[in-house]
Amino acid sequence: MLDSPAPARKPVRVPLATEPLGVFGTLKAGRRNVLELIPEIATHAPIVSGRTGKRWHMVMDPEALKRILRDKVEDYPKSDVTKLILEPGIGKSMFVAEGQEWLWQRRAAAPVFSHRNVAALAPVMTAAADRAVARIAATMGRAVDVFDEMVTATFEVISDVTFSGGGGFDRDAIHRSIESYISQTAKVSLLDVIGAPTWLPRPSRMLAQSGVREMKRVADGAIDKRRAEGGPQIPDLLDLMMAGEDPKSGRRMTTAELRDNLLTFIVAGHETTALTLAWSLYLCAFDQSVQDKARAEAQAVLSERAATADDVMALPYIRSIVDEALRMYPPAAFLSRTAQADDALCGREVLRGDTVILPVYALHRHHKLWPDPDRFDPDRFAGGKPVERFAYLPFGDGPRICIGQNFALQEAVIILATLLSRFRFDPVQGRDPKPVMILTLRPEGGVWLKASAA
Template structure:
């Protein structure tokens, strides 16, 4: 291992939520970022920081070193070394299942779905669902994304010269997409109510508890997550009703949607299909993840385009030349390289899953450091994507980094994870993001509002607290 990757012994390194990492001084202006911290927080301080913004517990050393370790109720190791990440995500996958904290946060809503399950139960579901998200099937869902892009443009145009919260607009657009590709042709339902239920669950149940930090068993109730039962019942009732309605439908549609594909999905090795509970859990997983993460990416991408007008102008020129006053389609993606690079760089700077974690099941060594069973392995994607050993000027917005993807080390860039558990919907999300962003940039100019920069805050996902407020003006 090179000197750059030598482990730093930081057993006592703790972040201080009040410390700002680095002083910009006369340096070039940079997009908003979370101030990483340098001094001990202690147990209660860490809890307060994590409940406010999980990223506030990240030490500044995480962007300077390949590994940082400590103890806070449980032993933990933050890993930013690509080779160590390869070992966790691929070579020793079964020895590093998802952590109990992650499962405790999400299991009430999405059960033993693909995102939560482990071992054989995960493998058969993955084999069954993988063809659903094949390139051909995802491209077939493109017209829904194109239509959502047109509707978003109309809504934004209707707001005239008033500032627009693009975070809200992108949530609405991506929710329309996931609802249409999931429930098309089914019984009518209150989409706004379902969306509110999802938002409420994330806000109420997604905050880390002191019991999580202490590593207490999942069967012990977490304060603050006990009042989500009505929200959960509402979410699950919609999924159950949609499945029942689709099973009762006599005539299948000409083009299968996500629900049709899931109902027909089967494990190619065993022929097993999902029962109604498994279908409902996975539907809710795809609904929550399928619009939340893409909406966040688009909101941040529009902020970055407003932050750098020159890049925005170049991307708009590209989009106008390709689209010529129509919305983008999957057939346009190869002709929109700069738009895709903006999405890639946005996912680097503001990864929706800013932190993921695993629980070690067997002794191991990562970066020459001993890993013990039950240690928590933290993959701080936000810090990995800004690690100075891996990226030049990591806090700068520079889509050109991705002009040649071969120059990006595979395990230095993990917006969708990697290995067998890589996000199954990554192709869907990227297609949707490029279609929507290119369409919007071809129709509108976006500019910053002084004093209203978004604030990156992570609860379950990395959101712009308070929204992404921009001035918007038509290009034509």
């Protein structure tokens, strides 16, 4: 009798819960890795409900997600826990604000991220890709943490397009403050688990206040200096935001509002794109046939130069790798809302005050929505194949879809294509990354690869 073939190895995956966790199990798992709160059944069921201190519902059904994110968006604002984590750092920026406060900011900022403005910022991305090539070339022959390299590249991009090269802007101070803020504020608290009132202080988040104050001080100083001295010839994000106004009310952002929104762009803009690039490189090293096909595309378009905005449309396979990496390892992999009105989702009663969770990680690996969901397959997105809209939410959806989506995708394709055209990336034995979510879905321990000349 012939032996059956061994199942194909698949990329690293989060071990989801197979038994009820209880209050203290929830706290332990949440502090270790928020995604371990998701039950395995969530990759098969449309909705999963329970009670851990307070009632909660995890929703994986695209129609129900459409209701939450678009049709009834005002009834499902960001959860109290989300606001507790984010407001100390980014205040009432459009990422956290609700209702009319959010709406006027969004209207004022929308033109900043127009196709024309995003394309005009691409030379900064191209220059960062070239510098990343030089750094990785210096590591050839030994293992390199490509996540760390991508954080460096994307932080260069976001700080340069925000504050034009950093005049009056302490890049290192901001970066240190961001890392301290994420590590100290994003861990789940027992008070969060049991649904304690938001006015009860969470000690770990209080400890992060000095780093937050420093981050705001540096940003305020850069904004005040720009107001006094003017900006560069080519407007950057700060100039565009300062010039922006709500077309209905004529309202413009104050220094504090500018700072909170710019810090949102800096925190979200570099972290999420760095993660997308690091996971994309891990997946390319995992499947060399995909990497070979991507390299052939990149070399045919680029030859020996770095990619530009004009090349993005000519790199569809590399874009499909980015899309698939965002499916398998979405940076914002676990979102939560607080119901403001009684409702029904998937035929299940939702009461005002219930926590409604959008486990994007489980949605993107749902067996009824994605064939063989744990397999890496960029061809899912090749050739403009239709994807059910609310089954794929790397940037959210509805009126609050990520305002920087096109910026992030352009940057990711430019940097990934440039790197794959120059190098072959191979895995380092015994150094698989571990997907752990603390605010974003990070590779714990880094993404260690070996680069060689392509």
